[in-house]
Amino acid sequence: MSAAKSSTGTFAPLYQPVFAVLWTATVLGNTGSFMRDVASSWLITDLSASPAAVAMVQAAGTLPIFLLAIPAGVLTDVLDRRKFLIAVQVLLASVSLTLMVLAHSGLLSVSALIGLTFLGGVGAALMGPTWQAIVPELVKREDVKSAVALNSLGINIARSIGPAAGGMLLAAFGAAATYGADVASYLVVIAALVWWPRAKNADDVLAEGFLGAFRAGLRYTRASRPLHVVLVRAAIFFAFASAVWALLPLVARQMLGGDAGFYGILLGSVGAGAITGALIMPRLRDRFDADALLLGSAIVTALVMGALSLSPPKWVAILVLLFLGGAWITALTTLNGAAQAVLPNWVRGRGLAVYLTVFNGAMTTGSLGWGALGEAAGVPGTLLIGAAGLLLAGFVMHQVKLPSGDIDLVPSNHWPEPLVAEPIAHDRGPVLILIEYHVENHNRRAFFHAIDRLSEARRRDGAYGWGVTEDSADPTKIVEWFMVESWAEHLRQHKRVSNADADLQGKVLAYHTGREKPVVRHFLTVNRPGLV
Known part of the structure; x- marks a missing residue:
């Protein structure tokens, strides 16, 4: 796509109309998703006071990403991405519409809420790798890195606005209205995707089929030792750090005595901290390497968990969650950047899908485990155990260094064409x-x-x-x-x-x-x- 206006720097992609429209639409869509998540997380505490049930909602949202991220990464490479994204948005809108109807009629149950949250997670699993993969189609090559950074900023803007707006809407008008706002946000995204004048891809005689692409992605993952390091460190960090996310609704309601609006403010504080962390990240990277940043994230997250376990005043909780947001975005960008750096373009979507699988698998397993432990040890005790585990894991895994990511993965094209006596069918082998x-x-x-x-x-x-x-x-x-x-x-x-x-x-x-x-x-x- 040609830019409407020449520009350089962090905000250069926004001068390119297609990227600007889709970026704005996704910010609105993500804002609606965070509003929906606030309503679901709060409603489950109305329907059940069990920590396991509350954690189950968190797990239901991340489990599909764990199960489907890799197939989704393959589909990203073999289907028309625009049509695929539209279909996923229709699925997500249908989920929120169903939640709206059930909430309005008073028929929403624990099982229905968990099941529909799972379906929403399916949509998120299918959408994630595709949104990352379309970025090079929307901007000039020299603006790709800035576009990726703007996408991260957009998510955190939505994370900052969505929970607070969802909490206020939930408190003022109820869950049905909150879910309805999410439906409207998906309609905006669908309209933007329909408008997107995407050029058709040229036919590629070597285009991979689903199963072949799936096997190739798994082969690469299995053989890449640098990627293994990233995956192991991500799994351990997020398994321990998931404790604060799994139990935060109960912290807000039971330990701090807050309502839905206060819970939204807490999540908004996390989002604001993430935005601040994203803005100061370049300075932090100038002073610290990736391993130091990840260790710092573990220490700050553990301290926040310890502070919340003490049932602090509400204003203190809001303040410490600002630091949680900063630590969280630091860990996410550090690990995601390390994964990106060791993946060549031909397998980037599938490799990132494996990373998302590990990330969400750790979050899902962690949420279920911390929820079960919360039943036995109580919420404050579980937070303290999680904090201690995260600190210990942070210092131990600091000895396993992340890959530097300075290798040149650009195709060399130095292999000569193989000599053949006659044309060979592509499917012939091995x-x-x-x-x-x-x-x-x-x-x-x-x-x-x-x-x-x-x-x-x-x-x-x-x-x-x-x-x-x-x-x-x-x-x-x-x-x-x-x-x-x-x-x-x-x-x-x-x-x-x-x-x-x-x-x-x-x-x-x-x-x-x-x-x-x-x-x-x-x-x-x-x-x-x-x-x-």
Whole structure:
């Protein structure tokens, strides 16, 4: 899309009409979603005083994201994104419309509220990866990072406004009116998506199908050690930090004696703190690395949980939740940024979907666990246990450093096209690739060390099997082999090799002593009709 006006800096994407319209619509849509969540979280305390029931509502909203984030990431790559987003918005509007009708008629029950919250979580799971994936379509390439930052800012604006507005609307007009406001917000988003003049994607002969894309995403995740570090640290942090979110409605109502409006103010305070944290984040990153920022987030979150366990005055609770918002956005952006930095563009949506799965899985499991513990130990005791666990986990995991994210993942396109005698069907496979090296005996140890590092890249980019063999008659002849499921997947592999991978290959080739480049051969499974 061409910009209507040239600009640079943080707010440059807002000068581009399509991004500005969709950004404004999503802020309104997210505001409505937070209003709905406030109404649901508060209504469950009317329907049941059980901490487990209250935590169940929190878990019902995050469980679908845990279950569906990865399939949603795949769908993002294989469906028309605009139509997909419209369908999801219709689903979410239907959920809130049903909640509005049930609340107005007095028929809303604990089971219905949990079930509809689960359906709303399904919509959020389907929508999340797609919203992230469309950003490069809405702005110029040089504005993508600013657009991502503005999306985070928009979410926190909605987080600041939505809960407070929802709480006031709930207190003044009731749950039905609050849910009705959410329905109206979805209509705004649907109208913006219908208006969006999205260009049709050109046909790609190597386009992946759902199952193939699903397998490729899982293969990459399984083979990427830097991503494993991010996922483990995210899982542990959010599992402990989820205690404050699972029990906050009971803190507001039972421990602090507040009403729905006060609960909305508490959540609004978290949102305001998140906005403040987002604005000062560049300065914090200039002074501290990612590991220090994540440790600081754990310490601040634990202190807030400890303060809330003491049933402080209401104004103190509002104040400390400002710090919770700042710590929360710091942890979210730090971990999300680390995940983004280790994912190449071709698998970014699926990799981020795995990250969302871990994030929401930790939040869901944590919410259920903290809710059950709250039944036995009480809300104040549970908050103290969560705070102590988060502090301990923060200092222990600080020793497991996050990846620096400074590797070059831009495609190198340095692999030559494979030689073929005749055209090969894309679905034919599996494919065996052999690369023959000549390595002198005194270089064997260094060669094997270098090629072991290269094996991770082979598996990430599509190989499901990899190994190294040597010629029994000539040990200086070493063959690297790897298996790919189809000819099309191998051609995609050619497009996925990054500049960082090219550097690794260069280190391996440094030990090849042959006059020519290593010989590369491709072997296909032979179709033998009539033979068993």
